[in-house]
Amino acid sequence: MSTVTLVIVLGSIIATAVFAAGYVRGVRNAFGEYRLEEREPPVPQHGHWGGIAFALLASIVIITAIGFSSAWVYAGPFLCLVTTLGVGVAFFIEKTPASKV
Amino acid sequence: MDKTTLTLTPGLTPALGYSLMVGLGLATLLLAIVVKRALVHNTHDFIISNRKIGFGFGVGSVISVWTWSMAVMMTSAMTFEWGLSGLFWFVAPNGLAVMLLIPFTRVLRRKMPNGYTISEFTKSRFNQSGVATSIVTVTMIFGIILEILINLKGASVVMSTVFGLNWSYAAAVGLVSVLIYSYFGGLWTSVMTATINLLMITVPAAIIVSLAFDAVPGGAPAVMQRVGEANPEYLSVLRPEAAAGFGITLAFGIFAAAIADQTFWQKAWSIKAEYVNRTFLWAGALFYPIPIALGVLGFIGIAYGLTVSDIGGDSAAIGPYLISHLGLPFLVVVAYVLMVLAACYSTIDGASSALSSIVAIDIVKRVAPSIAERRLFVLTKLSSLIGGVIALAIVLSGVDFTTLVLTTYALKTSILLPLILAILWPRTNTIGFVGGIVLAILVGMPIRHFYGDLIGTLSIVGISGITVVVGALLKPTRFDYDRLHTAVALDERADDDAPLAAAAQS
Known part of the structure; x- marks a missing residue:
């Protein structure tokens, strides 16, 4: 197993732990909020265009970079861990039923 | 790197293969039963999750349903066939299509808060x-059945x-295996199981891809060197023939697939209002790494000098072929198979859930x-099985589903611009909407038949918009647009019928 793979495996463990903790929190939120009557907040009407442009450009840069250096082959695997981590973090960003009361 | 060394x-x-398919379905069924008991008590819960899906489940489930089993393999196949240009044209529009739903979800969720x-x-x-509604309904149903078929094909290939x-x-x-669990919990089950499937x-994608490059003598540097020697153009994202050959057509197809997919609209109306836009932004952005990671497997196929005939005649098989022939440990191969099955199951489950909302x-x-x-609740639950049963019948009958593919393509591409304009442009009227779709099919499809995908697709989109x-x-x-506020929410009725709903769940 190469060093890169070893780092990816260790990163996977951390990302999975964050994901799992977030998932449990998400399930608790869902069960806690069931039938909780609340006024629906307004839908945000602002931007997101900067984020969209950044994500698209980042993906293009990474794909292009693979053609210049073989090290970029590992960018995808590392970013998959960012996806795992990102979803886990998303659970922690959402408000809990208790924090709304 | 000699392809004769691949074993x-x-x-x-085969017994292990079937066990993995059934086992994954049974494990998910357990979760579905728990979810159903806690969160699903009437039709409103079943098809829209009481509009209480949070940010985490929103992001996880949107990425998961958009990660089709075929896409998991096609990204490697596109790289295998076209090099980086193939990867670029496959990946870039895919994430963008999800993020570009934001302007529409923003309008629909604000102006039609009780929509389904x-x-x-x-x-x-x-x-x-009735005509406009029927066209859109038929398009959505065809799209869902095709979605199920394509994902079944993906699972079958692997x-x-x-x-x-x-x-x-x-x-x-x-x-x-999917239908048994998707019957129980509707959308809540779908988002919770899809999020686990995303994990x-x-x-596995991160680890497997890295291990695959480790398994090649010389690792990633040797692979990329061999790819450059095979054809320097494989290392460029700017091959015009890739854009003209499939890239631009695929991009339109992907945008049409996202816009004309009830799976996404169902999510748009079921995720909590404050998170709906951010969910699609995060989902699109966080989706990108998956096809990028799996796509680079195609380079290993090029480096070994494999041809499509070496891997059974279908370039989509390049990923599974390499993973099962590079000498990787048995458990790594099993993890790859489970990854493709997870992608397949979550998408079919999401499609079934979307279909139940359409039927209801x-x-x-x-x-x-x-x-x-x-009665509505019972019919809605049963309807989640309909798409799967139709798809199963098509698969088992052995018929060529080219006609279904073409029909769905025609409907989805034709509906793309009229639907966008209907949401964003108040001057869009019924004549223009229906006429645009009908003319695009009647004129655009023959153009596509005679002049190919690129000119045909541009014609269909152009005719419908004009x-x-x-x-x-x-x-x-x-x-x-304030008239959309008059849409009636099922939950108001559901509250009145609570005793009936409770009886139905038993």
């Missing part, structure tokens, strides 16, 4: 027009390549507006 990992028996389906929007938007299973049996077993995709709102409630909640504009000029009207 199948031992121990990959995009067909229901069409009905309110075009003054109860199961036949790795375990040597008969592809139609594999499709049937996979489909039954089964991202983490656009068919049953349209035909029988005063139907009792208990017709909407001409329709607006011929009969000037301005739609008041």
